[in-house]
Amino acid sequence: xxxxxxxxxxxxxxxxxxxxxxxxxxxxxxxxxxxxxxxxxxxxxxxxxxxxxxxxxxxxxxxxxxxxxxxxxxxxxxxxxxxxxxxxxxxxxxxxxxxxxxxxxxxxxxxxxxxxxxxxxxxxxxxxxxxxxxxxxxxxxxxxxxxxxxxxxxxxxxxxxxxxxxxxxxxxxxxxxxxxxxxxxxxxxxxxxxxxxxxxxxxxxxxxxxxxxxxxxxxxxx
Numbered sequence: 001x002x003x004x005x006x007x008x009x010x011x012x013x014x015x016x017x018x019x020x021x022x023x024x025x026x027x028x029x030x031x032x033x034x035x036x037x038x039x040x041x042x043x044x045x046x047x048x049x050x051x052x053x054x055x056x057x058x059x060x061x062x063x064x065x066x067x068x069x070x071x072x073x074x075x076x077x078x079x080x081x082x083x084x085x086x087x088x089x090x091x092x093x094x095x096x097x098x099x100x101x102x103x104x105x106x107x108x109x110x111x112x113x114x115x116x117x118x119x120x121x122x123x124x125x126x127x128x129x130x131x132x133x134x135x136x137x138x139x140x141x142x143x144x145x146x147x148x149x150x151x152x153x154x155x156x157x158x159x160x161x162x163x164x165x166x167x168x169x170x171x172x173x174x175x176x177x178x179x180x181x182x183x184x185x186x187x188x189x190x191x192x193x194x195x196x197x198x199x200x201x202x203x204x205x206x207x208x209x210x211x212x213x214x215x216x217x218x219x220x221x222x
Contacts, residue, residue: 039065050093056080057098067091078102078122087114096120100142104128107151110135124166140164144191148173169194 038059045051053074056065061080072091075098082102087110090097094117105127112134120140123131128146132153139161141154149172154162166189167173174196 035060042067042070045070051091064089084108085110087111090115090118093117098122100124100126102126105147107131112136136161138162142166143170144168146170163188165189166191167195168192171195 036059038056039061042054042056047069049071051070051072053076054070054072055076057076058079061077061082064082064084064086066089067075068089068091070091071093073093074096075091075094078098079101082099083104085099085104085108094115097115097118097120100122101124103126104123107130108123108128109132110121115135116137118135119137121138122142123146124142124144126146128143128148130148130151131143132151133141141162141164143152144166145168148167148170152167152173154165168191171194
């Protein structure tokens with residue numbers, strides 16, 4: 001009698017354990033299916049489509065998604081967990097890329113011809129300490145709210161393509177001709193609020209306003 005009760009108890013425990021395991025696996029599968037819903041939706045779109053703008057913001061992305069098979073002109077990857085840029089995975093024809101509010105830190109280098117069609121790049125609200133931009137087609141670069149203090153090295157073709165540069169709210173960045181070797185830029189808007197900058201050093205960084213009357217300097221030093 002005791003043996004039968006023991007076997008019955010074991011059988012019930014086994015069934016209960018099996019059922020709990022099945023429920024846990026079911027919820028795990030549902031959870032996996034719910035991850036990255038925006039990316040999953042994009043993967044259902046034909047790669048032959050030309051997409052003007054696609055929003056992958058806040059999609060809990062930890063790895064840079066491979067979008068090389070798509071044609072997307074404007075891509076929002078903000079508010080994710082990305083810690084780098086992989087140019088080979090970027091979509092074709094990309095002109096605007098938003099990587100703000102991610103987890104990039106240390107130094108970042110954008111090599112020449114790695115993102116040939118890119119015109120606007122937003123890297124604000126990361127933890128970058130230094131950056132080197134060799135891509136010549138960029139005209140709008142946003143680096144606000146980082147930890148920049150080393151080099152902000154931006155190159156451009158003669159005549160200058162970058163006309164909008166925002167390095168505001170990098171409290172440890174002291175702009176001068178040694179740490180900020182901008183070359184051949186025709187900047188129209190230069191945002192430096194919240195950085196350590198002296199007005200007398202501006203002529204060493206970009207052409208002085210007397211020589212470029214269209215230049216607009218927005219300075220609000222603490």
